[in-house]
Amino acid sequence: MARSPDEVQPPHRIEDLSSARWIEESVGGFDSGVHALLPSGFEAxxxxLHPSEPSDGRFERWAEVAQRSGRAWHPLVRFEDVAGPDDEPPWRGSLPEPVLAALCPVLAAETGTPRQCLFGLWEGWGWCDDNGPIVQLSGRAYVLYEGPAEAAMATGDRSAGVFFPQSPNLWWPRDRAWCVATDVDLDSTYIGGSARLAERLAGAPGIEVVPAALDDRLG
Known part of the structure; x- marks a missing residue:
């Protein structure tokens, strides 16, 4: 059963960036599509897709939006391609808590090091402690943290004494079984891992995924 953010300890800041070198060395250039966010070498x-949030507060899958609008649906679809004029756009740059809560246990079950995960948070968040070494990719720089997979539920802004969640922008386990990227400008999160992980995500309640490739365009 997924735990709430209040029950999870946040990850701790680390300054040793050696665990991120493989990502820095294997992601693509700024205009290389999904490869700009994730390293090559994964099986799948x-x-x-970040869900839409209508005014009634419930979350809605893109497939539901497309079915209601009667518009074409395919893996490279943009939300505006399927949405009607009254459909609320998805969250950008962060996964809603229910989706993150559904994702964490699936990822934890697909790594041999679920208690040792690395979390990159974009250095541009005003509340983020950006003093110290930074993981530098082609288009973004990240402050690095470490903790168990479930600690992704506890990252965010605590500077005002109130917790404002922000899912990690880049995270992976020490054994590199998978890697997750949620760019600050995008309404989709991209995940690389095994074919079994992709299959499990496709069947997981509360998560909507479509196949992707490293050369898929972004946005």
């Missing part, structure tokens, strides 16, 4: 890649 998927695109996790």
């Amino acid at each position: 890649y998927v695109r996790l």
Whole structure:
């Protein structure tokens, strides 16, 4: 059973960036599509679609929006391609808590090091402690943290004494079984891992994924 953010300890800041070198060395250039976010070498890649949030507060899958609008649906679809004029756009740059809560246990079950995960948070968040070494990719720089997979539920802004969640922008386990990227400008999260992980994500309640490839365009 997924735990709430209040029950999870946040990850701790680390300054040794050696665990991120493989990502820095294997991601693509700024305009290389999904490869700009994730390293090569995984058996499968998927695109996790951030849900729409209508005014009634419930979350809605893109497939539901497309079915209601009667518009074409395909793995590279943009939300505006399927949405009607009254559909609320998905969250950008962060996964909603229910989706993150559904994702964490699936990822934890697909690594041999679920208690040792690395979390990159974009250095541009105003509340983020960006003093110290930074993981530098082609288009973004990240402050690095470490903790168990479930600690992804506890990252965010605590500076005002109130917790404002922000899912990690880049995270992976020490054994490199998978890697997750949620770029600050995108309404989709991209995941690389095994074919079994991709299959499990496709069947997981509360998660909507479509197949992806490293050369898929972004946005």
